[in-house]
Amino acid sequence: MKLKNLLVISSDFPDKNNTYVGNIFVKEQIKYIKNYFENVYVISPLAYGMEKFRNTSYEDYEFDNIKVYFPKYLNVPLFYFYGRNFWVSLEMNSVLKLIRKENIHFDLIHAHFTWPSGAVAVELNKYFNVPVVITEHTSTTFQKSIDNKDEIFINTWKKCDAIIRVRQRDISLFEDVGISKNKIFHIPNGFNNSTFFQYETFECRNKLNLPENKKIILNVGNLYSEVKGHKYLIEAINEIVKHREDILCVIVGGGKLEPNIRKQINDLGLENHVTLVGSKPHGDIPLWMNACDVFVLPSLNEGNPTVMFECLGCRKPFIGTKVGGVPDVIASDDYGLLAEPENAEDLAEKIETALNKNWDEGKIANYAEQYRWDNIASQIVNIYYEHCPTNYNL
Structure with a gap:
Protein backbone atom coordinates (compact mmCIF):
# COMPACT_ATOMS: atom_id res chain seq x y z
CA MET A 1 0.00 0.00 0.00
CA LYS A 2 1.31 3.47 -0.84
CA LEU A 3 1.85 5.97 1.93
CA LYS A 4 0.32 9.37 1.45
CA ASN A 5 2.53 12.47 1.13
CA LEU A 6 6.19 12.94 2.01
CA LEU A 7 7.93 16.28 2.60
CA VAL A 8 11.69 16.31 2.03
CA ILE A 9 13.79 19.24 3.27
CA SER A 10 17.32 19.63 1.93
CA SER A 11 19.56 22.69 2.10
CA ASP A 12 20.92 21.90 -1.36
CA PHE A 13 19.29 20.19 -4.34
CA PRO A 14 19.96 19.84 -8.07
CA ASP A 15 18.20 21.99 -10.62
CA LYS A 16 15.78 20.53 -13.15
CA ASN A 17 18.41 19.41 -15.68
CA ASN A 18 21.10 18.45 -13.17
CA THR A 19 23.44 21.10 -14.53
CA TYR A 20 23.93 21.92 -10.86
CA VAL A 21 24.33 18.69 -8.90
CA GLY A 22 24.56 19.73 -5.24
CA ASN A 23 23.20 16.87 -3.09
CA ILE A 24 22.48 14.83 -6.21
CA PHE A 25 22.33 11.75 -3.98
CA VAL A 26 19.17 13.13 -2.33
CA LYS A 27 17.48 13.46 -5.70
CA GLU A 28 18.58 9.99 -6.76
CA GLN A 29 17.25 8.52 -3.51
CA ILE A 30 13.90 10.27 -3.91
CA LYS A 31 13.48 8.80 -7.39
CA TYR A 32 13.01 5.44 -5.69
CA ILE A 33 11.29 6.52 -2.48
CA LYS A 34 8.61 8.22 -4.60
CA ASN A 35 7.29 4.80 -5.56
CA TYR A 36 6.00 4.36 -2.01
CA PHE A 37 4.10 7.66 -1.87
CA GLU A 38 1.22 9.35 -3.61
CA ASN A 39 3.11 12.66 -3.64
CA VAL A 40 6.59 13.82 -2.67
CA TYR A 41 7.33 17.50 -2.02
CA VAL A 42 10.94 18.67 -1.92
CA ILE A 43 11.73 22.04 -0.36
CA SER A 44 15.25 23.41 -0.65
CA PRO A 45 15.37 26.90 0.92
CA LEU A 46 17.75 29.39 -0.68
CA ALA A 47 19.30 32.35 1.08
CA TYR A 48 19.33 35.43 -1.13
CA GLY A 49 22.63 35.53 -3.00
CA MET A 50 23.13 31.75 -2.93
CA GLU A 51 22.38 31.40 -6.64
CA LYS A 52 25.26 33.75 -7.44
CA PHE A 53 27.54 31.94 -4.97
CA ARG A 54 26.73 28.57 -6.57
CA ASN A 55 26.85 30.06 -10.07
CA THR A 56 23.45 28.66 -10.96
CA SER A 57 19.79 29.64 -11.06
CA TYR A 58 16.77 27.81 -9.73
CA GLU A 59 13.19 27.44 -10.83
CA ASP A 60 10.56 25.25 -9.19
CA TYR A 61 9.94 22.08 -11.18
CA GLU A 62 8.23 18.72 -11.03
CA PHE A 63 8.68 15.23 -12.41
CA ASP A 64 6.63 12.10 -11.89
CA ASN A 65 4.86 12.57 -8.53
CA ILE A 66 7.59 14.88 -7.19
CA LYS A 67 7.36 18.66 -6.86
CA VAL A 68 10.51 20.66 -6.08
CA TYR A 69 10.48 24.17 -4.58
CA PHE A 70 13.27 26.69 -3.90
CA PRO A 71 11.83 29.35 -1.57
CA LYS A 72 14.11 32.30 -0.85
CA TYR A 73 14.80 33.93 2.48
CA LEU A 74 17.10 36.53 4.00
CA ASN A 75 20.21 35.20 5.73
CA VAL A 76 23.87 36.04 6.31
CA PRO A 77 26.74 33.62 7.09
CA LEU A 78 27.46 35.35 10.42
CA PHE A 79 24.22 33.91 11.78
CA TYR A 80 25.94 30.51 11.89
CA PHE A 81 28.32 31.83 14.53
CA TYR A 82 26.21 34.40 16.35
CA GLY A 83 22.56 33.59 15.71
CA ARG A 84 21.86 30.03 14.64
CA ASN A 85 18.42 30.00 16.25
CA PHE A 86 17.62 33.12 14.23
CA TRP A 87 18.89 31.34 11.09
CA VAL A 88 16.56 28.39 11.78
CA SER A 89 13.64 30.74 12.39
CA LEU A 90 14.18 32.62 9.12
CA GLU A 91 14.50 29.43 7.09
CA MET A 92 11.57 27.75 8.83
CA ASN A 93 9.33 30.74 8.15
CA SER A 94 10.16 30.64 4.45
CA VAL A 95 9.25 26.95 4.34
CA LEU A 96 6.06 27.50 6.33
CA LYS A 97 5.02 30.36 4.04
CA LEU A 98 5.52 28.16 0.98
CA ILE A 99 3.56 25.25 2.49
CA ARG A 100 0.62 27.52 3.19
CA LYS A 101 0.81 29.26 -0.18
CA GLU A 102 0.90 26.00 -2.15
CA ASN A 103 -1.53 24.25 0.21
CA ILE A 104 0.89 21.36 0.68
CA HIS A 105 -0.32 18.47 2.84
CA PHE A 106 2.11 15.87 4.13
CA ASP A 107 2.23 13.04 6.65
CA LEU A 108 5.96 12.70 7.22
CA ILE A 109 9.07 14.91 7.02
CA HIS A 110 12.47 13.58 5.96
CA ALA A 111 15.29 16.10 6.42
CA HIS A 112 18.75 15.62 4.97
CA PHE A 113 21.53 16.85 7.28
CA THR A 114 20.89 17.85 10.87
CA TRP A 115 21.97 21.43 10.18
CA PRO A 116 20.08 23.33 9.08
CA SER A 117 17.40 21.11 7.51
CA GLY A 118 16.83 18.86 10.52
CA ALA A 119 16.65 21.82 12.89
CA VAL A 120 14.13 23.47 10.56
CA ALA A 121 12.10 20.26 10.32
CA VAL A 122 11.62 19.80 14.07
CA GLU A 123 10.61 23.46 14.45
CA LEU A 124 8.22 23.13 11.53
CA ASN A 125 6.70 20.10 13.19
CA LYS A 126 5.32 22.29 15.97
CA TYR A 127 2.70 23.34 13.42
CA PHE A 128 1.97 19.96 11.84
CA ASN A 129 2.62 17.19 14.40
CA VAL A 130 3.92 14.59 11.96
CA PRO A 131 6.92 12.22 12.28
CA VAL A 132 10.37 13.60 11.46
CA VAL A 133 13.25 11.51 10.12
CA ILE A 134 16.73 13.00 9.76
CA THR A 135 19.59 11.59 7.70
CA GLU A 136 22.97 12.84 8.93
CA HIS A 137 25.53 12.75 6.10
CA THR A 138 28.44 14.84 7.33
CA SER A 139 31.76 13.73 8.75
CA THR A 140 33.67 16.68 10.27
CA THR A 141 30.54 18.64 11.18
CA PHE A 142 29.04 15.61 12.88
CA GLN A 143 32.19 14.90 14.89
CA LYS A 144 32.43 18.54 16.01
CA SER A 145 28.81 18.50 17.14
CA ILE A 146 29.54 15.43 19.27
CA ASP A 147 32.84 16.75 20.68
CA ASN A 148 31.33 20.15 21.52
CA LYS A 149 28.02 18.69 22.71
CA ASP A 150 26.32 21.15 20.37
CA GLU A 151 22.92 22.00 21.85
CA ILE A 152 21.18 22.64 18.53
CA PHE A 153 22.29 19.29 17.11
CA ILE A 154 21.46 17.37 20.29
CA ASN A 155 18.06 19.02 20.75
CA THR A 156 17.23 18.37 17.10
CA TRP A 157 18.10 14.69 17.47
CA LYS A 158 16.04 14.41 20.63
CA LYS A 159 12.98 15.97 18.98
CA CYS A 160 12.96 13.85 15.84
CA ASP A 161 11.49 10.35 15.61
CA ALA A 162 14.31 8.54 13.81
CA ILE A 163 17.89 9.25 12.75
CA ILE A 164 19.57 7.61 9.77
CA ARG A 165 23.36 7.67 9.90
CA VAL A 166 25.33 6.78 6.78
CA ARG A 167 28.34 5.58 8.81
CA GLN A 168 27.78 2.59 11.06
CA ARG A 169 30.58 3.19 13.53
CA ASP A 170 29.01 6.50 14.64
CA ILE A 171 25.93 4.93 16.22
CA SER A 172 27.55 4.77 19.65
CA LEU A 173 28.54 8.45 19.46
CA PHE A 174 24.88 9.46 19.51
CA GLU A 175 24.51 7.58 22.79
CA ASP A 176 27.44 9.56 24.22
CA VAL A 177 25.32 12.73 23.99
CA GLY A 178 22.15 11.17 25.34
CA ILE A 179 20.37 9.99 22.18
CA SER A 180 18.73 6.58 22.47
CA LYS A 181 20.22 4.01 20.11
CA ASN A 182 16.68 2.71 19.52
CA LYS A 183 15.99 5.66 17.21
CA ILE A 184 19.28 5.49 15.27
CA PHE A 185 19.72 3.38 12.15
CA HIS A 186 22.60 2.79 9.78
CA ILE A 187 21.72 3.05 6.09
CA PRO A 188 24.44 4.02 3.59
CA ASN A 189 24.03 5.98 0.40
CA GLY A 190 23.52 4.14 -2.86
CA PHE A 191 23.66 4.35 -6.64
CA ASN A 192 21.31 4.27 -9.59
CA ASN A 193 21.91 0.90 -11.23
CA SER A 194 19.93 1.91 -14.33
CA THR A 195 22.62 4.50 -15.04
CA PHE A 196 25.77 3.19 -13.38
CA PHE A 197 26.54 -0.22 -14.83
CA GLN A 198 29.25 -1.77 -16.96
CA TYR A 199 29.82 -0.47 -20.48
CA GLU A 200 32.56 -1.57 -22.87
CA ARG A 372 21.34 -0.10 -5.38
CA TRP A 373 19.00 2.79 -4.62
CA ASP A 374 15.95 0.55 -4.80
CA ASN A 375 17.37 -1.58 -1.98
CA ILE A 376 18.38 1.46 0.05
CA ALA A 377 14.96 3.08 -0.46
CA SER A 378 13.25 -0.06 0.81
CA GLN A 379 15.28 0.11 4.04
CA ILE A 380 14.40 3.77 4.52
CA VAL A 381 10.70 3.16 3.98
CA ASN A 382 10.82 0.34 6.54
CA ILE A 383 11.95 2.93 9.07
CA TYR A 384 9.03 5.14 8.07
CA TYR A 385 6.65 2.24 8.71
CA GLU A 386 8.15 0.68 11.82
CA HIS A 387 9.71 3.47 13.83
CA CYS A 388 7.63 6.58 13.24
CA PRO A 389 4.29 7.22 14.94
CA THR A 390 1.80 8.11 12.25
CA ASN A 391 -1.53 9.86 12.04
CA TYR A 392 -2.73 7.76 9.14
CA ASN A 393 -3.53 4.13 8.49
CA LEU A 394 -0.69 2.16 6.89
Whole structure:
Protein backbone atom coordinates (compact mmCIF):
# COMPACT_ATOMS: atom_id res chain seq x y z
CA MET A 1 0.00 0.00 0.00
CA LYS A 2 1.31 3.47 -0.84
CA LEU A 3 1.85 5.97 1.93
CA LYS A 4 0.32 9.37 1.45
CA ASN A 5 2.53 12.47 1.13
CA LEU A 6 6.19 12.94 2.01
CA LEU A 7 7.93 16.28 2.60
CA VAL A 8 11.69 16.31 2.03
CA ILE A 9 13.79 19.24 3.27
CA SER A 10 17.32 19.63 1.93
CA SER A 11 19.56 22.69 2.10
CA ASP A 12 20.92 21.90 -1.36
CA PHE A 13 19.29 20.19 -4.34
CA PRO A 14 19.96 19.84 -8.07
CA ASP A 15 18.20 21.99 -10.62
CA LYS A 16 15.78 20.53 -13.15
CA ASN A 17 18.41 19.41 -15.68
CA ASN A 18 21.10 18.45 -13.17
CA THR A 19 23.44 21.10 -14.53
CA TYR A 20 23.93 21.92 -10.86
CA VAL A 21 24.33 18.69 -8.90
CA GLY A 22 24.56 19.73 -5.24
CA ASN A 23 23.20 16.87 -3.09
CA ILE A 24 22.48 14.83 -6.21
CA PHE A 25 22.33 11.75 -3.98
CA VAL A 26 19.17 13.13 -2.33
CA LYS A 27 17.48 13.46 -5.70
CA GLU A 28 18.58 9.99 -6.76
CA GLN A 29 17.25 8.52 -3.51
CA ILE A 30 13.90 10.27 -3.91
CA LYS A 31 13.48 8.80 -7.39
CA TYR A 32 13.01 5.44 -5.69
CA ILE A 33 11.29 6.52 -2.48
CA LYS A 34 8.61 8.22 -4.60
CA ASN A 35 7.29 4.80 -5.56
CA TYR A 36 6.00 4.36 -2.01
CA PHE A 37 4.10 7.66 -1.87
CA GLU A 38 1.22 9.35 -3.61
CA ASN A 39 3.11 12.66 -3.64
CA VAL A 40 6.59 13.82 -2.67
CA TYR A 41 7.33 17.50 -2.02
CA VAL A 42 10.94 18.67 -1.92
CA ILE A 43 11.73 22.04 -0.36
CA SER A 44 15.25 23.41 -0.65
CA PRO A 45 15.37 26.90 0.92
CA LEU A 46 17.75 29.39 -0.68
CA ALA A 47 19.30 32.35 1.08
CA TYR A 48 19.33 35.43 -1.13
CA GLY A 49 22.63 35.53 -3.00
CA MET A 50 23.13 31.75 -2.93
CA GLU A 51 22.38 31.40 -6.64
CA LYS A 52 25.26 33.75 -7.44
CA PHE A 53 27.54 31.94 -4.97
CA ARG A 54 26.73 28.57 -6.57
CA ASN A 55 26.85 30.06 -10.07
CA THR A 56 23.45 28.66 -10.96
CA SER A 57 19.79 29.64 -11.06
CA TYR A 58 16.77 27.81 -9.73
CA GLU A 59 13.19 27.44 -10.83
CA ASP A 60 10.56 25.25 -9.19
CA TYR A 61 9.94 22.08 -11.18
CA GLU A 62 8.23 18.72 -11.03
CA PHE A 63 8.68 15.23 -12.41
CA ASP A 64 6.63 12.10 -11.89
CA ASN A 65 4.86 12.57 -8.53
CA ILE A 66 7.59 14.88 -7.19
CA LYS A 67 7.36 18.66 -6.86
CA VAL A 68 10.51 20.66 -6.08
CA TYR A 69 10.48 24.17 -4.58
CA PHE A 70 13.27 26.69 -3.90
CA PRO A 71 11.83 29.35 -1.57
CA LYS A 72 14.11 32.30 -0.85
CA TYR A 73 14.80 33.93 2.48
CA LEU A 74 17.10 36.53 4.00
CA ASN A 75 20.21 35.20 5.73
CA VAL A 76 23.87 36.04 6.31
CA PRO A 77 26.74 33.62 7.09
CA LEU A 78 27.46 35.35 10.42
CA PHE A 79 24.22 33.91 11.78
CA TYR A 80 25.94 30.51 11.89
CA PHE A 81 28.32 31.83 14.53
CA TYR A 82 26.21 34.40 16.35
CA GLY A 83 22.56 33.59 15.71
CA ARG A 84 21.86 30.03 14.64
CA ASN A 85 18.42 30.00 16.25
CA PHE A 86 17.62 33.12 14.23
CA TRP A 87 18.89 31.34 11.09
CA VAL A 88 16.56 28.39 11.78
CA SER A 89 13.64 30.74 12.39
CA LEU A 90 14.18 32.62 9.12
CA GLU A 91 14.50 29.43 7.09
CA MET A 92 11.57 27.75 8.83
CA ASN A 93 9.33 30.74 8.15
CA SER A 94 10.16 30.64 4.45
CA VAL A 95 9.25 26.95 4.34
CA LEU A 96 6.06 27.50 6.33
CA LYS A 97 5.02 30.36 4.04
CA LEU A 98 5.52 28.16 0.98
CA ILE A 99 3.56 25.25 2.49
CA ARG A 100 0.62 27.52 3.19
CA LYS A 101 0.81 29.26 -0.18
CA GLU A 102 0.90 26.00 -2.15
CA ASN A 103 -1.53 24.25 0.21
CA ILE A 104 0.89 21.36 0.68
CA HIS A 105 -0.32 18.47 2.84
CA PHE A 106 2.11 15.87 4.13
CA ASP A 107 2.23 13.04 6.65
CA LEU A 108 5.96 12.70 7.22
CA ILE A 109 9.07 14.91 7.02
CA HIS A 110 12.47 13.58 5.96
CA ALA A 111 15.29 16.10 6.42
CA HIS A 112 18.75 15.62 4.97
CA PHE A 113 21.53 16.85 7.28
CA THR A 114 20.89 17.85 10.87
CA TRP A 115 21.97 21.43 10.18
CA PRO A 116 20.08 23.33 9.08
CA SER A 117 17.40 21.11 7.51
CA GLY A 118 16.83 18.86 10.52
CA ALA A 119 16.65 21.82 12.89
CA VAL A 120 14.13 23.47 10.56
CA ALA A 121 12.10 20.26 10.32
CA VAL A 122 11.62 19.80 14.07
CA GLU A 123 10.61 23.46 14.45
CA LEU A 124 8.22 23.13 11.53
CA ASN A 125 6.70 20.10 13.19
CA LYS A 126 5.32 22.29 15.97
CA TYR A 127 2.70 23.34 13.42
CA PHE A 128 1.97 19.96 11.84
CA ASN A 129 2.62 17.19 14.40
CA VAL A 130 3.92 14.59 11.96
CA PRO A 131 6.92 12.22 12.28
CA VAL A 132 10.37 13.60 11.46
CA VAL A 133 13.25 11.51 10.12
CA ILE A 134 16.73 13.00 9.76
CA THR A 135 19.59 11.59 7.70
CA GLU A 136 22.97 12.84 8.93
CA HIS A 137 25.53 12.75 6.10
CA THR A 138 28.44 14.84 7.33
CA SER A 139 31.76 13.73 8.75
CA THR A 140 33.67 16.68 10.27
CA THR A 141 30.54 18.64 11.18
CA PHE A 142 29.04 15.61 12.88
CA GLN A 143 32.19 14.90 14.89
CA LYS A 144 32.43 18.54 16.01
CA SER A 145 28.81 18.50 17.14
CA ILE A 146 29.54 15.43 19.27
CA ASP A 147 32.84 16.75 20.68
CA ASN A 148 31.33 20.15 21.52
CA LYS A 149 28.02 18.69 22.71
CA ASP A 150 26.32 21.15 20.37
CA GLU A 151 22.92 22.00 21.85
CA ILE A 152 21.18 22.64 18.53
CA PHE A 153 22.29 19.29 17.11
CA ILE A 154 21.46 17.37 20.29
CA ASN A 155 18.06 19.02 20.75
CA THR A 156 17.23 18.37 17.10
CA TRP A 157 18.10 14.69 17.47
CA LYS A 158 16.04 14.41 20.63
CA LYS A 159 12.98 15.97 18.98
CA CYS A 160 12.96 13.85 15.84
CA ASP A 161 11.49 10.35 15.61
CA ALA A 162 14.31 8.54 13.81
CA ILE A 163 17.89 9.25 12.75
CA ILE A 164 19.57 7.61 9.77
CA ARG A 165 23.36 7.67 9.90
CA VAL A 166 25.33 6.78 6.78
CA ARG A 167 28.34 5.58 8.81
CA GLN A 168 27.78 2.59 11.06
CA ARG A 169 30.58 3.19 13.53
CA ASP A 170 29.01 6.50 14.64
CA ILE A 171 25.93 4.93 16.22
CA SER A 172 27.55 4.77 19.65
CA LEU A 173 28.54 8.45 19.46
CA PHE A 174 24.88 9.46 19.51
CA GLU A 175 24.51 7.58 22.79
CA ASP A 176 27.44 9.56 24.22
CA VAL A 177 25.32 12.73 23.99
CA GLY A 178 22.15 11.17 25.34
CA ILE A 179 20.37 9.99 22.18
CA SER A 180 18.73 6.58 22.47
CA LYS A 181 20.22 4.01 20.11
CA ASN A 182 16.68 2.71 19.52
CA LYS A 183 15.99 5.66 17.21
CA ILE A 184 19.28 5.49 15.27
CA PHE A 185 19.72 3.38 12.15
CA HIS A 186 22.60 2.79 9.78
CA ILE A 187 21.72 3.05 6.09
CA PRO A 188 24.44 4.02 3.59
CA ASN A 189 24.03 5.98 0.40
CA GLY A 190 23.52 4.14 -2.86
CA PHE A 191 23.66 4.35 -6.64
CA ASN A 192 21.31 4.27 -9.59
CA ASN A 193 21.91 0.90 -11.23
CA SER A 194 19.93 1.91 -14.33
CA THR A 195 22.62 4.50 -15.04
CA PHE A 196 25.77 3.19 -13.38
CA PHE A 197 26.54 -0.22 -14.83
CA GLN A 198 29.25 -1.77 -16.96
CA TYR A 199 29.82 -0.47 -20.48
CA GLU A 200 32.56 -1.57 -22.87
CA THR A 201 35.74 0.22 -21.80
CA PHE A 202 37.24 0.94 -25.20
CA GLU A 203 33.92 2.23 -26.60
CA CYS A 204 33.76 4.71 -23.71
CA ARG A 205 37.34 5.78 -24.33
CA ASN A 206 36.62 6.36 -28.01
CA LYS A 207 33.57 8.50 -27.19
CA LEU A 208 35.62 10.55 -24.72
CA ASN A 209 38.75 10.77 -26.92
CA LEU A 210 40.83 9.00 -24.32
CA PRO A 211 43.84 6.86 -25.27
CA GLU A 212 43.37 3.11 -25.51
CA ASN A 213 46.97 2.27 -24.64
CA LYS A 214 47.11 3.97 -21.22
CA LYS A 215 46.17 2.91 -17.73
CA ILE A 216 43.53 5.47 -16.80
CA ILE A 217 43.09 6.66 -13.24
CA LEU A 218 39.85 8.59 -12.67
CA ASN A 219 38.82 11.10 -10.06
CA VAL A 220 35.41 12.80 -9.99
CA GLY A 221 34.82 15.66 -7.58
CA ASN A 222 34.29 19.39 -7.43
CA LEU A 223 37.43 21.48 -7.06
CA TYR A 224 36.04 23.72 -4.34
CA SER A 225 37.83 22.47 -1.24
CA GLU A 226 41.19 20.97 -0.39
CA VAL A 227 39.34 18.35 1.65
CA LYS A 228 38.96 16.28 -1.54
CA GLY A 229 42.71 15.71 -1.53
CA HIS A 230 43.56 16.51 -5.16
CA LYS A 231 46.94 17.81 -4.05
CA TYR A 232 47.89 14.36 -2.78
CA LEU A 233 46.56 12.61 -5.86
CA ILE A 234 48.82 14.71 -8.10
CA GLU A 235 51.78 14.10 -5.78
CA ALA A 236 51.04 10.37 -5.99
CA ILE A 237 50.97 10.50 -9.78
CA ASN A 238 54.33 12.28 -9.67
CA GLU A 239 55.74 9.33 -7.72
CA ILE A 240 54.30 6.73 -10.09
CA VAL A 241 55.58 8.32 -13.31
CA LYS A 242 59.15 8.13 -12.01
CA HIS A 243 59.17 4.48 -13.08
CA ARG A 244 56.24 4.04 -15.49
CA GLU A 245 54.97 6.16 -18.36
CA ASP A 246 51.75 4.33 -19.26
CA ILE A 247 49.34 6.20 -16.97
CA LEU A 248 46.89 9.05 -17.42
CA CYS A 249 45.02 10.57 -14.48
CA VAL A 250 41.74 12.22 -15.48
CA ILE A 251 40.14 14.66 -13.04
CA VAL A 252 36.47 15.45 -13.68
CA GLY A 253 35.16 18.53 -11.89
CA GLY A 254 35.47 22.28 -11.70
CA GLY A 255 35.78 24.93 -9.04
CA LYS A 256 37.83 27.72 -7.55
CA LEU A 257 40.85 25.49 -6.89
CA GLU A 258 41.32 24.65 -10.57
CA PRO A 259 44.08 27.27 -11.17
CA ASN A 260 46.04 25.99 -8.14
CA ILE A 261 45.72 22.38 -9.24
CA ARG A 262 46.71 23.22 -12.80
CA LYS A 263 49.76 25.09 -11.49
CA GLN A 264 50.78 22.07 -9.42
CA ILE A 265 50.49 19.86 -12.49
CA ASN A 266 52.61 22.25 -14.57
CA ASP A 267 55.22 22.77 -11.85
CA LEU A 268 55.74 19.00 -11.63
CA GLY A 269 55.83 18.59 -15.40
CA LEU A 270 52.82 16.26 -15.38
CA GLU A 271 50.94 17.75 -18.32
CA ASN A 272 51.13 14.43 -20.20
CA HIS A 273 49.97 12.40 -17.21
CA VAL A 274 47.25 14.47 -15.51
CA THR A 275 44.41 16.17 -17.34
CA LEU A 276 41.63 18.39 -16.00
CA VAL A 277 38.49 18.01 -18.11
CA GLY A 278 36.20 20.32 -16.12
CA SER A 279 32.69 19.68 -14.86
CA LYS A 280 30.54 17.17 -16.71
CA PRO A 281 26.78 16.47 -16.57
CA HIS A 282 25.92 13.80 -14.04
CA GLY A 283 24.48 11.67 -16.84
CA ASP A 284 27.91 11.52 -18.50
CA ILE A 285 29.79 10.26 -15.42
CA PRO A 286 29.09 6.55 -16.17
CA LEU A 287 31.04 6.95 -19.43
CA TRP A 288 34.05 8.33 -17.57
CA MET A 289 33.86 5.63 -14.91
CA ASN A 290 33.67 2.85 -17.48
CA ALA A 291 36.61 4.33 -19.36
CA CYS A 292 38.97 4.03 -16.40
CA ASP A 293 41.01 1.20 -14.92
CA VAL A 294 40.75 2.41 -11.32
CA PHE A 295 38.83 5.16 -9.54
CA VAL A 296 40.60 7.23 -6.87
CA LEU A 297 39.08 9.45 -4.17
CA PRO A 298 41.90 10.79 -1.93
CA SER A 299 39.67 12.74 0.50
CA LEU A 300 40.90 14.04 3.84
CA ASN A 301 37.46 13.36 5.30
CA GLU A 302 34.17 12.07 3.94
CA GLY A 303 30.68 11.04 4.93
CA ASN A 304 29.48 8.33 2.56
CA PRO A 305 30.57 9.39 -0.95
CA THR A 306 28.06 8.47 -3.65
CA VAL A 307 30.82 8.13 -6.26
CA MET A 308 32.12 5.14 -4.31
CA PHE A 309 28.90 3.20 -4.91
CA GLU A 310 28.65 4.40 -8.50
CA CYS A 311 32.20 3.19 -9.11
CA LEU A 312 31.40 -0.27 -7.72
CA GLY A 313 28.20 -0.35 -9.79
CA CYS A 314 30.38 0.08 -12.89
CA ARG A 315 32.51 -2.89 -11.71
CA LYS A 316 35.55 -0.71 -11.13
CA PRO A 317 37.88 -0.99 -8.10
CA PHE A 318 37.74 1.95 -5.72
CA ILE A 319 40.90 3.45 -4.23
CA GLY A 320 40.06 5.66 -1.27
CA THR A 321 41.34 6.84 2.07
CA LYS A 322 40.60 5.59 5.55
CA VAL A 323 38.09 8.31 6.35
CA GLY A 324 34.36 8.57 7.02
CA GLY A 325 32.22 5.70 5.85
CA VAL A 326 34.68 4.55 3.18
CA PRO A 327 36.25 1.72 5.25
CA ASP A 328 32.73 0.44 6.07
CA VAL A 329 32.15 -0.21 2.36
CA ILE A 330 35.65 -1.02 1.07
CA ALA A 331 35.94 -3.70 3.74
CA SER A 332 37.84 -6.15 1.54
CA ASP A 333 40.68 -5.94 -0.98
CA ASP A 334 38.30 -7.63 -3.41
CA TYR A 335 36.54 -4.30 -3.99
CA GLY A 336 39.32 -1.74 -3.67
CA LEU A 337 42.21 -0.50 -1.56
CA LEU A 338 42.56 2.10 1.19
CA ALA A 339 45.42 4.53 1.81
CA GLU A 340 46.17 6.80 4.72
CA PRO A 341 44.79 10.32 4.18
CA GLU A 342 47.31 13.09 3.36
CA ASN A 343 49.91 10.46 2.44
CA ALA A 344 50.90 10.67 -1.23
CA GLU A 345 53.43 7.83 -1.01
CA ASP A 346 50.88 5.41 0.42
CA LEU A 347 48.33 6.53 -2.14
CA ALA A 348 50.83 5.99 -4.97
CA GLU A 349 51.55 2.49 -3.68
CA LYS A 350 47.84 1.60 -3.54
CA ILE A 351 47.22 2.97 -7.04
CA GLU A 352 50.11 0.94 -8.46
CA THR A 353 48.92 -2.18 -6.69
CA ALA A 354 45.45 -1.65 -8.12
CA LEU A 355 46.76 -1.09 -11.65
CA ASN A 356 48.75 -4.33 -11.50
CA LYS A 357 45.98 -6.44 -9.97
CA ASN A 358 43.62 -8.71 -11.91
CA TRP A 359 40.28 -7.61 -10.43
CA ASP A 360 37.24 -9.91 -10.34
CA GLU A 361 34.66 -7.57 -11.89
CA GLY A 362 31.82 -10.02 -11.27
CA LYS A 363 32.60 -10.08 -7.57
CA ILE A 364 32.61 -6.28 -7.43
CA ALA A 365 29.25 -6.18 -9.25
CA ASN A 366 27.67 -8.74 -6.91
CA TYR A 367 28.87 -6.80 -3.89
CA ALA A 368 27.49 -3.54 -5.29
CA GLU A 369 23.97 -4.97 -5.59
CA GLN A 370 23.18 -4.25 -1.94
CA TYR A 371 23.82 -0.53 -2.53
CA ARG A 372 21.34 -0.10 -5.38
CA TRP A 373 19.00 2.79 -4.62
CA ASP A 374 15.95 0.55 -4.80
CA ASN A 375 17.37 -1.58 -1.98
CA ILE A 376 18.38 1.46 0.05
CA ALA A 377 14.96 3.08 -0.46
CA SER A 378 13.25 -0.06 0.81
CA GLN A 379 15.28 0.11 4.04
CA ILE A 380 14.40 3.77 4.52
CA VAL A 381 10.70 3.16 3.98
CA ASN A 382 10.82 0.34 6.54
CA ILE A 383 11.95 2.93 9.07
CA TYR A 384 9.03 5.14 8.07
CA TYR A 385 6.65 2.24 8.71
CA GLU A 386 8.15 0.68 11.82
CA HIS A 387 9.71 3.47 13.83
CA CYS A 388 7.63 6.58 13.24
CA PRO A 389 4.29 7.22 14.94
CA THR A 390 1.80 8.11 12.25
CA ASN A 391 -1.53 9.86 12.04
CA TYR A 392 -2.73 7.76 9.14
CA ASN A 393 -3.53 4.13 8.49
CA LEU A 394 -0.69 2.16 6.89
